[in-house]
Amino acid sequence: xxxIMGHEPNGKPGWPKTVKExxxxxxxxxxGVWYLIxxxxxxxxAGLAAMLMRIELGSxxxxxxxxxxxxxxxLTMHGAVMILGFQIPALLGFVANYAxxxxxxxxxxxxxxxxxxxxxxxxxxxxxxxxxxxIPDHFNGMWTGYPPYSTSDAAGNTALYSLVVIVxxxxxxxxxxxxxxxxxxxxxxxxxxxxxxxxxxxxxxxNIIQLIFVPVLAASVLLLSLDRYLGFGFYNPExxxxxxxYQNLFWFYSHPAVYVILLPFMGIIFEIFSAxxxxxxxxxxATVFAVLAFIPAGGDVWVHHAFVAGLPDxxxxxxxxxxxxxxxxxxxxxxxxxxxxxKGAIRYSGPMIWALGAWVMLIFGGLTGIPNxxxxxxxxxxxxxxxxxxxxxxxxxxxxxxxFGAVFYWFPKLTGRICNEFLTKLSGITFFIGMNVVMAPxxxxxxxxxxxxxxxxxxxxDNPTIVNAQYWxxxxxxxxxxxxxxxxxxxxxxxxxxxKSSQNPWGSQSLEWTSAALIAGQGNFPSxxxxxxxxxxxxxxxxxxxxxxxxxxxx
Amino acid sequence: xxxKSLSYKALGALLALPLIxxxxxxxxxxxxxxxxxxxxxPQAHWNEMWSEVMWDITIIGAIYFAIALFFLxxxxxxxxxxxxxxxxxxxxxxxxxxxLPCMLFLGDDLFLFVKAFDLHNQMRxxxxxxxxxxVTASMWNWNxxxxxxxxxxxxxxxxxxKPVVFRMTSDDVIxxxxxxxxxxxxxxxxxxxxxxxxxxxxxxxxxxxxxxxCGANHSRMYGKLIVMKQxxxxxxxxxxxxxAKAESGHRIASTTVGKAIKNIAASKINKGQEG
Ligand SMILES: [Cu+2]
Ligand SMILES: [Cu+2]
Numbered sequence: 001x002x003x004i005m006g007h008e009p010n011g012k013p014g015w016p017k018t019v020k021e022x023x024x025x026x027x028x029x030x031x032g033v034w035y036l037i038x039x040x041x042x043x044x045x046a047g048l049a050a051m052l053m054r055i056e057l058g059s060x061x062x063x064x065x066x067x068x069x070x071x072x073x074x075l076t077m078h079g080a081v082m083i084l085g086f087q088i089p090a091l092l093g094f095v096a097n098y099a100x101x102x103x104x105x106x107x108x109x110x111x112x113x114x115x116x117x118x119x120x121x122x123x124x125x126x127x128x129x130x131x132x133x134x135i136p137d138h139f140n141g142m143w144t145g146y147p148p149y150s151t152s153d154a155a156g157n158t159a160l161y162s163l164v165v166i167v168x169x170x171x172x173x174x175x176x177x178x179x180x181x182x183x184x185x186x187x188x189x190x191x192x193x194x195x196x197x198x199x200x201x202x203x204x205x206x207n208i209i210q211l212i213f214v215p216v217l218a219a220s221v222l223l224l225s226l227d228r229y230l231g232f233g234f235y236n237p238e239x240x241x242x243x244x245x246y247q248n249l250f251w252f253y254s255h256p257a258v259y260v261i262l263l264p265f266m267g268i269i270f271e272i273f274s275a276x277x278x279x280x281x282x283x284x285x286a287t288v289f290a291v292l293a294f295i296p297a298g299g300d301v302w303v304h305h306a307f308v309a310g311l312p313d314x315x316x317x318x319x320x321x322x323x324x325x326x327x328x329x330x331x332x333x334x335x336x337x338x339x340x341x342x343k344g345a346i347r348y349s350g351p352m353i354w355a356l357g358a359w360v361m362l363i364f365g366g367l368t369g370i371p372n373x374x375x376x377x378x379x380x381x382x383x384x385x386x387x388x389x390x391x392x393x394x395x396x397x398x399x400x401x402x403x404f405g406a407v408f409y410w411f412p413k414l415t416g417r418i419c420n421e422f423l424t425k426l427s428g429i430t431f432f433i434g435m436n437v438v439m440a441p442x443x444x445x446x447x448x449x450x451x452x453x454x455x456x457x458x459x460x461x462d463n464p465t466i467v468n469a470q471y472w473x474x475x476x477x478x479x480x481x482x483x484x485x486x487x488x489x490x491x492x493x494x495x496x497x498x499x500k501s502s503q504n505p506w507g508s509q510s511l512e513w514t515s516a517a518l519i520a521g522q523g524n525f526p527s528x529x530x531x532x533x534x535x536x537x538x539x540x541x542x543x544x545x546x547x548x549x550x551x552x553x554x555x
Numbered sequence: 556x557x558x559k560s561l562s563y564k565a566l567g568a569l570l571a572l573p574l575i576x577x578x579x580x581x582x583x584x585x586x587x588x589x590x591x592x593x594x595x596x597p598q599a600h601w602n603e604m605w606s607e608v609m610w611d612i613t614i615i616g617a618i619y620f621a622i623a624l625f626f627l628x629x630x631x632x633x634x635x636x637x638x639x640x641x642x643x644x645x646x647x648x649x650x651x652x653x654x655l656p657c658m659l660f661l662g663d664d665l666f667l668f669v670k671a672f673d674l675h676n677q678m679r680x681x682x683x684x685x686x687x688x689x690v691t692a693s694m695w696n697w698n699x700x701x702x703x704x705x706x707x708x709x710x711x712x713x714x715x716x717k718p719v720v721f722r723m724t725s726d727d728v729i730x731x732x733x734x735x736x737x738x739x740x741x742x743x744x745x746x747x748x749x750x751x752x753x754x755x756x757x758x759x760x761x762x763x764x765x766x767x768x769c770g771a772n773h774s775r776m777y778g779k780l781i782v783m784k785q786x787x788x789x790x791x792x793x794x795x796x797x798x799a800k801a802e803s804g805h806r807i808a809s810t811t812v813g814k815a816i817k818n819i820a821a822s823k824i825n826k827g828q829e830g
Contacts, residue, residue, distance in 0.1 A: 449764070459777040
């Protein structure tokens with residue numbers, strides 16, 4: 001085949017040289033980088049939308065806009081692009097595509113052509129989503145798109161919303177099939193299921209969740225457009241439909257989607273913790289089962305998003321209980337994280353600072369989830385800043401810190417250079433402080449009654465807790481903005497002038513550091529890798545070395 | 556061998572431990588025949604539960620943080636070639652490290668769940684003598700119908716000391732009727748009648764906000780709850796009734812009757828869905 005194949009070993013380390021090769025690549029690493037670029041661009045757009053909202057909310061009254069439709073456009077873009085354009089592509093695109101195949105000793109993904117299709121579907125989805133910023137009837141029905149608002153004229157272009165979600169969903173499903181097959185069938189010789197890195201397990205589980213639940217999401221948003229444009233009445237009470245049908249379908253996917261994001265970034269934290277402490281992941285097998293337990297445990301809790309939506313009381317109480325049960329697998333993962341540090345030899349490298357920040361945010365986020373799970377408590381805090389602050393801690397901030405930690409962690413493999421350690425740590429610490437200053441005050445504003453998705457709060461003008469919280473939160477947003485700039489400086493400086501990296505800068509035992517070239521070329525490994533039964537990616541004491549199988553060339 | 560079987564028994568006993576507070580609480584609830592929130596208003600009960608949950612998560616978080624900080628300090632790398640020395644777990648140890656923490660988490664879950672269920676029962680059980688007020692939401696307005704021809708917009712007046720139940724529906728999109736300080740919100744949507752109830756115990760004013768995104772003026776869809784002394788409320792109602800009657804007949808026909816028909820239709824739809 002031609003030069004663009006990219007997944008047969010050609011023995012040459014390094015990136016493709018021509019634009020054509022980059023564009024028509026089938027190499028999972030190049031595709032992974034395309035995912036990374038797309039997700040960081042999405043992060044920039046959605047992050048700027050957040051900045052605008054924070055500036056607007058800094059004080060009562062219009063600050064930069066008095067127009068609800070403009071504000072709601074920012075809010076819709078922030079939620080939709082952060083989740084669908086940044087988090088899922090960064091974790092199930094970049095980490096899954098770039099890192100996982102090398103980590104399991106595969107020469108590429110199982111279906112390289114499908115892989116290329118997934119990434120270009122993602123890019124189409126992102127471009128379509130960005131089009132929402134320029135079309136006159138922009139969709140402003142929030143990333144959740146609840147009918148009947150989202151099917152009314154006030155919401156703008158419902159079709160665009162349906163289309164973006166369906167295109168990105170297709171990209172996800174193709175990617176999920178591909179990665180599941182890669183992990184199942186492409187592991188190197190000798191690597192058993194329980195010799196896989198946590199990242200591979202977590203991404204694999206996340207993709208199984210995607211395969212089960214994404215079709216439901218696609219259906220739910222497709223019905224929106226059928227209702228709006230063709231007069232079907234799935235969600236229209238006047239024709240016998242039901243507005244709550246949408247919420248049930250939507251959250252049936254979108255709660256598990258939390259674990260689609262949470263699990264891979266926890267996998268990254270495991271990776272960085274283990275490599276930094278040079279320590280076995282605590283209770284590895286049990287931790288793997290805890291990860292898998294999220295598939296059934298996460299599938300039966302969606303009603304906690306609709307505790308106040310008029311669903312029957314018995315269902316609220318039942319799913320309040322099933323939601324609490326999430327604390328079992330989640331608690332085991334948190335136990336395993338702290339256990340991985342026990343008797344470790346912790347080095348506080350740059351990526352470790354980001355991973356630690358993610359971990360602390362995860363503790364806050366996990367614990368603040370408990371009150372939300374109790375249906376009767378939820379009657380008081382539903383749709384308030386309490387909920388918003390909670391899910392930003394657990395998903396947004398912890399996830400973002402882990403994702404950027406992953407970029408710093410695999411930066412030497414991407415570029416052959418290491419980011420300046422001081423800048424890495426400084427940006428990480430600044431980001432951590434900034435996001436805490438953004439989110440912690442808002443939790444207390446939520447307790448005082450501040451609702452979500454407000455552009456103004458003059459009804460709370462005489463409540464100093466809310467007014468001060470909004471003010472400080474905006475200060476925090478400026479700090480976070482600075483942190484992101486510092487991070488970009490660290491990346492650009494690292495790419496151009498960073499110290500040349502050694503083959504295995506973090507001292508990991510995982511195959512991508514031990515057996516592939518630092519900047520791996522086509523096919524990842526000079527020849528197929530083989531590991532023995534005692535080999536383990538987290539065995540730092542007496543790990544048998546992976547070996548290469550020499551194959552007779554037949555071409 | 557003997558030591559081993561003994562340790563299994565000890566393990567078994569430990570497993571039961573976390574369930575004790577839960578069982579004790581459930582038992583207490585049973586003997587109090589569901590009345591252990593007697594004398595507590597739902598909002599006071601909610602506040603109590605909230606602070607208990609906050610203590611619960613603060614204590615768990617503090618313990619976890621303390622251990623984490625100790626490990627982070629104690630096990631930092633001091634020599635260049637140092638590697639971690641975490642002990643290799645036996646199969647029993649792995650099972651122990653799964654089952655024991657899970658029982659602890661489950662114990663805490665059950666404890667909170669039973670208490671929250673108690674609160675749920677109070678918040679979702681309307682007292683028999685409650686006054687009914689019909690709420691109709693629309694973009695961006697709250698309409699309160701007192702059932703006697705009087706209705707108000709974005710201003711809700713209730714007498715102190717009497718439970719009030721709101722029967723709510725929407726003319727357009729989904730809204731959510733939140734009464735600040737009472738810790739209740741319930742979505743208000745077309746095609747269904749939802750409800751919530753409150754027990755006002757203090758004379759004064761508080762904010763009513765919309766808590767479900769409903770478009771451009773979502774954040775401006777707010778009103779006032781005015782809790783009045785019974786005498787003042789009665790006086791207000793008399794004058795409001797007179798005002799309502801003074802208005803022309805066609806308004807009553809087009810608004811009140813129209814609304815009543817719509818409400819009947821809405822409740823029929825609702826029944827159909829539940830049945
Ligand atoms: Cu959820
Ligand atoms: Cu509203």
